Amino acid sequence: MSLEKTTRMNYLFDFYQSLLTSKQKSYMSLYYLDDFSLGEIAEEYDVSRQAVYDNIKRTEAMLEQYEEKLLLFKKFQERKEMFTKLKELASGLQEEEKMTALIEALEKLD
Amino acid sequence: MSLEKTTRMNYLFDFYQSLLTSKQKSYMSLYYLDDFSLGEIAEEYDVSRQAVYDNIKRTEAMLEQYEEKLLLFKKFQERKEMFTKLKELASGLQEEEKMTALIEALEKLD
Numbered sequence: 001m002s003l004e005k006t007t008r009m010n011y012l013f014d015f016y017q018s019l020l021t022s023k024q025k026s027y028m029s030l031y032y033l034d035d036f037s038l039g040e041i042a043e044e045y046d047v048s049r050q051a052v053y054d055n056i057k058r059t060e061a062m063l064e065q066y067e068e069k070l071l072l073f074k075k076f077q078e079r080k081e082m083f084t085k086l087k088e089l090a091s092g093l094q095e096e097e098k099m100t101a102l103i104e105a106l107e108k109l110d
Numbered sequence: 111m112s113l114e115k116t117t118r119m120n121y122l123f124d125f126y127q128s129l130l131t132s133k134q135k136s137y138m139s140l141y142y143l144d145d146f147s148l149g150e151i152a153e154e155y156d157v158s159r160q161a162v163y164d165n166i167k168r169t170e171a172m173l174e175q176y177e178e179k180l181l182l183f184k185k186f187q188e189r190k191e192m193f194t195k196l197k198e199l200a201s202g203l204q205e206e207e208k209m210t211a212l213i214e215a216l217e218k219l220d
Contacts, residue, residue, distance in 0.1 A: 016180075019180070069128035069129060070126075070128060070180075070182075075219050078219055079216060079219060082212055082215060082216050085212055086196075086209065086212050086213070089205045089208055089209050089212070093203055093205065094203065095200075095203060099196065099199050099200070102192055102195055102199070103196070105192060106189060106192050106216075109185050109189060
């Protein structure tokens with residue numbers, strides 16, 4: 001799998017995992033965060049490799065649908081760029097420390 | 111209905127309406143945004159007042175469940191406070207204009 005897709009799925013999973021069932025969360029977490037193979041997950045849960053594959057594909061499609069509707073990842077990326085610019089602007093100014101602290105608190109909300 | 115509940119529902123509807131069905135969206139929009147009564151909506155859609163009431167109650171519960179899971183409204187409020195503080199800090203500084211423009215662009219993303 002491409003690094004780009006893995007990164008995207010990691011983010012989408014992060015944003016929308018609260019909307020998934022616990023089985024979906026377990027499979028996705030093992031596959032994307034812990035780097036288990038489909039075969040290893042199948043063995044762990046005593047199901048077929050195909051069942052794991054189908055579940056993960058469906059979950060990926062669901063995550064993309066949520067993103068299409070709510071745009072949380074897209075907005076996160078846009079905010080991230082603006083936070084960087086804000087920190088650049090604050091740099092060297094009298095209020096730099098307080099501003100940076102606030103901007104970092106904002107970033108943590110994402 | 112309390113003003114507080116109406117305001118909250120307006121916000122939750124704004125954040126999560128893309129996850130609702132078109133019927134849910136129509137009823138909620140007429141009831142909360144256009145201030146129609148249950149009876150008027152029932153007449154408009156040729157259904158019983160009870161059907162409209164049940165649909166709206168279920169939708170309100172769904173919106174609260176989405177908020178419990180995704181916290182978009184809560185985070186929006188927290189960000190809003192921080193944007194206000196940032197603007198106060200930026201006030202009078204050399205880079206005030208650029209900063210305010212960036213902060214306002216950030217606010218529009220919410």
